[in-house]
Amino acid sequence: MDSSIWMTIGMIAVIIVVFYFFGMRPQKKQEQAAQQMRNNLAVGDEITTIGGIIGKVVSIKEETMVIETTRDHTRIRLLKTAVRSVDVPANIKIEAPAEEKKDEAEDKKEDSKEK
Secondary structure: OHHHHHHHHHHHHHHHHHHHHHHHHHHHHHHHHHHHHHHOOOOOOEEEEOOOOEEEEEEEOOOEEEEEOOOOOOEEEEEHHHEEEEEEOOOOOOOOOHHHHHHHHHHHHHHHHHO
């Protein structure tokens, strides 16, 4: 009788440990990553909100920020917690359009022919 009680308690403990490692721990890591992303927001970042609004960060305060969403410079004030993802960080250089790349490639070919 004593062994069956200890076995039951042991099984419950194993279930709790498994639940922690496969349920709670990954969720905490995900929440920490999201919080770090929100803390590292910078003016110029292109973001997507939880509601699906895409815009560029114009200003940031402690818990809120303002984004521009259209060419008409429509501004919306949001809570930082409404940010789902940073699509284009402000510190990433945007690739040159294909025409400029093509011109640069032609210039390089001409330079190599001259040598």
